[in-house]
Amino acid sequence: MLFTTGVFLFLYLPVTLLVFFASARLFGRSAAAAWLALASLFFYGYWLPAYTLLLLVSVAANYGFGTLILKRSGAARRAWLIAAVTANLGVLAYYKYANLLLQSANAVAGTHFPLLAIILPLGISFFTFTQIAYLADVYAGKVKERNPIHYILFVTYFPHLIAGPVLHHAEMMPQFGRTENYSPKWENFAIGLAFLGLGLAKKILIADSIAPVANAAFDDVSSLGIGIGHAWLGVLAYTFQLYFDFSGYSDMAVGLSLLVGVQLPYNFNSPYKARSIIDFWRRWHITLSRFLRDYLYFTLGGNRKGPLRRHVNLLLTMLLGGLWHGASWTFAVWGGLHGVFLVLNHGWRYFRDRLAGGASGWGVPAPLRQGTAGLLTFLCVVLAWVFFRAKSIGAAFAMIESMVRQPAGAHLSAADWQLLPWLAALLALVLIVPNSQQLIDGQFRARLPQLRASGRHREILGFVAGVEVVAIVMLALIAARRASTEFIYFNF
């Protein structure tokens, strides 16, 4: 089920919320939590019912593994952890990477292994990694709460199930236990609907509108060949499409979850404002970065084994992080490129801090220095997105070649020229305008105490929620006519 569809917004969501709050009032919190888990499973199964079983088996098996790890100690405890992680990665490898391995083997060894007819289960990377993190924390003795209903809900919770954010049990399971989250609150509705509306606007008005420009450039680059202008238009369009698509989805997830009083972690913090690649990864897909850092980079040794090993770990983490996105070598190259950028970024900082004596700017004015750093970071990110979007490594190189070489007769059409102001406006939007959480938390949530003190918060929040519902209905009507409004990260 897509968040942008009428079925979700006007049938699934109201019914789920109504029954959730009603069952909490009539039958208690456990019944309400169980209902939310059941509704989440329906949400998942609506796409392809057969895979609900896969999700359920995964949840049950991992809860079982967690129990076994918890009850054992020493070598047995470690053995169960290894078995559990291997089982999870095995399932992921079968569904996501089997055909990539077969294709690669066929290409390298000249074999003819037939490819498997597999439909990638939605969100498999998200629910697998979420549970691996849980198992690792059970092993490390960090897991405090093990309520089975809350565990099912933590994994299957519909706002995050399909495209994240990648959740940590410690930030979710306690929230499912809080009594106050089981009764409706106007402030949750007003803030949640604000996030939902902003996310819908990002997705429907911007990402889906600019997608045809990116699609046309990436489709044409291999078959027809395109000029510099067309190539840059396409790549920049994709740069903005991906950001508004994914951050829009993340905003919607945060908003939907707030309707039941549960705060999801933020996944974006204006990533294109970053002034270095290190900074970029603190702002882009924050929950995945956190997961990769805590459960992969640190597990590999992090920076504890010397500078060389640190850089190898960083490269490996980013390479695997790239492959997490999809079963294609283009994602490995994308991740590898970011790994190289990060290594260079750390090298530069080392040079600046140690060798150049911490020289801060060598007399270059701060705005110019920061602007140059921001531009360089943005260009590195844009270059890497070419591999992220291209259908093959060859197509990615064709696009990069088109970005620097102008073939004869390839000129921008009048319609292409008309796109330039729009792209400039989007650039200004991502660089200047505050992001969703700055807008809503800073301008709205921060004023709630004052509002409550005034005694008129119900009136104002009810009014605001009414306005937001109209905006959401209009956005849903716009989305309804679109041929496809699938989220890019659904594929991962």
Next chain:
Amino acid sequence: MQRHAITGPAFFAIGVLAALAALELLLRTLPVCKGNYGAEPDPRWPAHHLIANTSYTYSTGWDLEDVRHGRVNNLGYVAPFNFDEGSAGVFVVGDSFIENQMNDYPESLQGSLPALMRRRMPVLGFGTSGATIAHDLGVAALIRQHFHPTWGVVLLTHDNFIGGFAPKPGYFAWAATPSPGITLIPERRHSRLAEWFRDLSLMAYARSNLRADLSTLFADKSRPRPDSCTAATLSAADVELLRYVAAQFPVQFGLPPSRVILVFDANRNAIYDASAQRVAEQCPSRDALALKFLAGAAAQSGMNVIDLDSAFRAEHDKSGAHFDYLPVDGHWNALAHAIAAREVARTINDRTGAPD
């Protein structure tokens, strides 16, 4: 306590109403689709038509692209001039492609045709959004009753055959009895309330710009599409109905078959996209099969048949041009109208002076 329980919902409702009012005020300042409203029932011309002697604004999509302004004439059809009863000339019949609100009138098939014909004749376009083959037949009969057609041109686009099985007020549909045949579903009167709603810019925006309806709002887009498709077939009743159509167009226009031109739109997606071409070949729809059968039957009965596929394909191969506003709007653009007019003019010019 009780006051608290209703305060929130009451202000929620006020918020909804305030937002709708603000939206209405905003949209009234913008070029949303308006003015193209269906007329009240008219016994002299019972087929659905627009309110006569008005002007309209057309735009498409949420961001109001392709803004056009035009005039609805004395008979309720889009044209910058009136249709005088008893006129002779070329009569073009069809659906929203001929109604053509998305292009300027001079760019339309009927607008550009006069300049292309060797013998100058008036060209009158009777395009009605939502028209089907059944409706085209009914309108052809009305034309015969009120005018003196020299040529009859009918544009047939996708779903024009199966659309006739879904009766709509003011439109001719396939009759259950006598079958094969057509029947007019009487136009309904619009209540004051309906007129008030119709005049709201918000309604116009939702219905015409966003083309919102419940079936699209609740359409299921998230499930994986099956790889295989099922080819449709024509039933014996379909074939009988299509033979009836092929025989009836000349009769309804009151013209010999050689003076009737059936113009068939191409599957334009199949021209742009090889995979759509494969699907069209492997899994033709019932409507596509019906139009193909009708083209054959019409040619056999002596009518002129123009299949735009080859002309569009040649132009696309030459220039890469597209013939519509897809993905926003599947209607023809000015180029498609120009090509269709060129093909119709060629047929008329070839036949002018030839024995009927």
